[in-house]
C-alpha cells in the first residue's frame with residue numbers, strides 16, 4: 016500500500032511527541048495527561064524531580080496530582096465497586112434488621128467482627144464513605160480544571176494547522192490548477208456546511224467540530240455531584256414510618272401514631288405535613304388455581320383521606336401507586352386479618368371488644384397473634400389480666416391434615432387459641448411487643464383442662480371459648496382485614512431525577528459525539544500549481560476521521576480537480592515524505608462508501624477486512 | 630387493572646413448543662458453524678505472522694470513485710486522492726482474518742447454512758416469546774425463564790440485524806449461538822416457570838421499560854463480552870506471531886478471526902453504545918422503586934449489583950482513556966463487568982433474598 020514509512024515514523028519514539036497520532040489525539044480532549052511515572056514509583060520520581068527538599072507544599076501538590084489523575088480515579092472506581100459488594104451479601108440493618116439479629120445469633124465469632132467493621136450497615140460506614148468521598152474529591156479536582164480548559168477552547172478558535180499535516184492520523188494531498196484562495200474558500204464553505212467551526216488562516220483553514228462531546232462529558236461528571244447531593248439531602252431529611260390500620264379505622268400524621276418510625280439527622284417532627292386517612296376496605300385477589308395458586312394478583316386499599324385543605328377525598332392505593340399527599344407518599348406494604356373478638360371477664364362484663372391484627376406467617380396467610388386484656392375482673396371481682404395466644408387460619412381444610420392455611424383468601428376461617436391469666440407484664444413500663452405474650456413470665460399462668468393439659472380450642476366464627484373456673488370467655492365475632500402502610504417523606508427526589516437526566520444526556524453526548532479537527536492547506540509548487548493538503552484528527556477512540564476526510568476530499572476534489580498532467584504526489588518541500596498513492600483504490604466499490612460519518616456508533620467496525628479501519 | 634384475567638393455555642403450550650424447536654434449530658446452526666470452522670481450516674490462509682512482520686501500519690481508506698469534470702468539458706473517471714490513515718499505537722498492523730470458512734467452498738457453504746438456520750431458529754424463538762406474551766397478556770419478561778428467552782431473542786436479533794446491514798460479524802456466529810443455546814438450556818431446565826400472571830409488585834408499565842432495557846443492555850454486553858474474549862485470545866496469538874513463535878493447535882482458527890484491534894473496537898463499540906442504556910435501566914429501576922417501595926435507592930442486593938456492574942463498566946471506559954490501561958487490562962475490566970451482570974442475574978436473583986420479587990423460580 017505504500018504507506019508503511021509514515022506508519023513507522025508515527026510510532027517510533029519520536030522526540031516530538033506531538034507528532035504521534037496518539038499524542039496528537041489526546042490533545043483534542045481535556046482529559047488529564049498521564050504522568051510518565053507509575054503509581055508506586057511515583058514518590059521517588061516526584062521527589063527526585065523536585066529535589067530532596069520537597070517540603071509540605073510539595074507533598075500536598077504531589078498528593079493532589081496523584082488523587083486527580085485518571086489512574087487513581089480508575090482505582091477509586093474499582094474500590095467503590097468492591098466496597099459495595101459486602102452489603103449485598105451480608106444482611107443490612109437498614110433493610111432487614113431481623114436477619115441481622117439472626118446472623119448475630121448464629122455467628123458468634125464472626126458477628127462481633129462484622130459489627131466492628133460496620134458490615135451490617137456498609138453503605139453508611141466510614142470506609143464506604145471514604146471511598147466515595149475520595150472519588151468525588153478526585154472528580155472535583157479533575158473536572159474543575161477541565162471545565163476551564165474547555166471554556167478556553169470554546170472561547171478560542173480552532174488551532175492553526177500543524178506544520179506537518181502528513182503526520183496527522185488522516186491525510187490526503189493532490190495538485191490542482193485551481194487557485195489556492197479559491198480552494199480555501201470552497202473548503203471553508205464545505206466545512207461550514209458540515210457544521211464545523213471554521214477558522215480561516217493564511218494559506219490554510221482550520222476547522223473543528225464536536226465540542227458537545229467534551230461538554231457532555233463535563234455535564235455527566237458534574238451531574239454525579241448533583242446525585243451525591245440529592246442522596247445527602249434524602250439521608251438527612253427523610254422520614255419513614257409504618258402503621259397497621261384495621262378496616263374502618265384511621266391515622267393522622269403525627270409521631271405518636273406510628274408503629275415504628277425512622278428519620279434522618281435533620282428531620283423536624285414539628286414540620287410533619289398535616290394529613291390523615293381512614294381505611295374503608297381492603298381487596299386482595301389471588302391466583303385461584305395452577306402452579307402459582309395462592310400467589311397474590313392484586314392488592315388495593317380503599318381509603319378516605321384529608322390533606323391540608325381539610326376536605327375528604329376517596330381514593331384507592333395500589334401496590335405500585337402510592338398516595339401522594341403534601342410531599343409524603345403513602346404506600347401499601349402488606350395486609351392480613353384481624354379477628355374481631357368479644358372477651359368477657361369473670362363478672363360477665365365485656366372486658367375487650369374489637370379487632371386484633373394477626374401477623375401473617377406464610378404465603379397463605381396463616382397468621383399469629385395475641386389478644387391482651389389488661390382490665391379484667393376475676394370471679395369474685397379481683398383484679399386479673401387475660402391473655403390469648405394463637406393462630407388464625409383463613410382457609411382451614413380439615414381433610415388436608417394440616418393446621419396451616421391452604422389458601423390466602425377467607426375460605427373457612429378458624430382461630431386456635433390458648434389462654435393465660437395473671438400478669439401480662441404491661442405495667443412494667445417497658446415497651447412491649449403487641450404481637451407477643453411473654454409466656455416466660457412466672458406470674459402469667461396458662462389455663463389448664465381438667466386433665467392438666469393446656470387449654471386450647473379451635474374457634475370458627477360465632478364460636479365461644481369458655482375459660483375454666485368461670486374466669487370468662489372469648490367469642491369470635493367476625494374477621495376484619497388490616498393493611499399496613501409505609502409513609503415516606505423524602506426530599507431531594509427532584510434533584511436526583513434532574514441529575515439522572517443530565518447524566519444520561521451528558522453520557523450520550525460524551526459517547527456518541529466525536530470531537531475532530533480538519534485542516535486544509537494550500538501551497539504552490541515549483542510549477543506554480545496549487546498543492547492541496549487535507550488532514551483530519553480525532554480522539555484515539557474515534558475511528559471515522561478517515562472516512563469523514565474521504566468524503567471531504569471527494570467534495571473538494573470535485574471542485575478543485577487534480578491537474579491533468581501532474582504526478583499524483585508532487586514533490587513539495589513541505590511534504591517530503593508524502594506517501595505515493597496507488598493508481599487505483601483497492602476497492603473502488605461504491606457500496607463501501609462510509610455511511611454516516613457523524614455517527615460513530617453506526618459506523619460499523621467491520622467494513623473491509625483487509626485494511627486498517629478508520 | 631384486570632389482573633385476574635386467565636392464562637391462555639394453548640398459547641402457552643405453543644410457546645413452549647416453539648422454544649424447543651428453536652433450540653433444536655440453534656443446535657443445528659451451531660453444528661453447521663463448527664463444520665464451517667473445520668472445513669475452513671483446510672484452506673490456505675495467508676499467514677498473519679507474515680503480515681505482522683511486514684507491519685503494514687497504514688492503509689488507504691476505501692474511497693468511492695468520483696466523477697470529475699475535466700477542463701475539456703467531458704466527464705472522465707479520475708483517480709481521487711487517497712486518504713492515508715495512520716494507525717495508532719494500539720494497532721500492530723495485523724490484518725483481519727478472512728473468516729471462519731477461509732477460502733474453502735464447503736466451509737463457506739456450511740457458513741451460509743449456519744446463518745440460514747440461525748435465522749430460522751430466531752424466528753421460532755421470537756414466535757415462542759410472542760406467544761408467551763399473548764398467553765399471559767403482558768410483557769413476556771416477568772420471571773427469569775421469560776427474561777432468559779427474550780434476552781436470547783435480543784442477542785440473536787442484534788447479530789442478525791448487523792449482518793443484514795452488511796457488517797462483517799459472522800465471526801461471532803459460532804460463539805453467540807453457543808451462548809444462546811446455553812441460555813435457553815438453562816431457561817427451560819433450571820429457570821422454567823409456567824405461564825402465569827404476576828405478583829402485584831410487578832404490575833407496572835415500568836416492567837415494560839425497565840426490564841426490556843435491562844435485557845437489551847445485557848444482550849449487547851454479551852456481544853461485547855464475546856468479542857472481548859476473542860480479542861484476548863487473538864491478541865495473544867498476534868503477540869506470539871509477531872515474536873515469531875508458533876501458537877499452538879488453534880492457530881489456524883485464530884488466523885481466520887478478525888485482527889485483535891478489530892475485535893477490540895467491536896467490543897468497545899458494543900459496550901460504549903449500550904452503557905447509556907444501562908444507565909437508563911438503573912434510573913428507570915430507581916423511578917419504579919420510588920413508586921413501588923418509596924425509596925429510589927435502598928441498596929437492595931439487585932440494585933447494588935446493577936450499580937457495581939455500572940461502576941465496573943465506567944471503569945472500563947476510563948481505562949480505555951488511560952495510558953497503560955488500554956488493551957488487555959481494559960478488556961479484563963469489561964469482562965469483569967459482564968461477570969457482574971451475570972452474577973446479578975443468576976446468583977443474586979436466585980440465592981439472595983431482596984426486595985426484588987422477580988425470580989419466580
Ligand code: HEM
Nearest residue numbers: 044046047083084085088153154157239525526943946950
Ligand atoms: C464518580 C465516579 C465516576 C464515574 C461514574 C465516571 C464515569 C465516566 C464515564 C461513564 C465516562 C465515559 C464517557 C466517555 O468515555 O467519554 C467517563 C469519562 C471520563 N472521566 Fe469519568 N467518572 C467518574 C469519575 C471521574 C474522575 C474522578 C475523573 C478524573 C480524575 C474522571 C475523568 C474522566 C475523563 C477525563 C473522561 C473522559 C475520557 C475520555 O475522554 O474518553 N472521571 N467517566
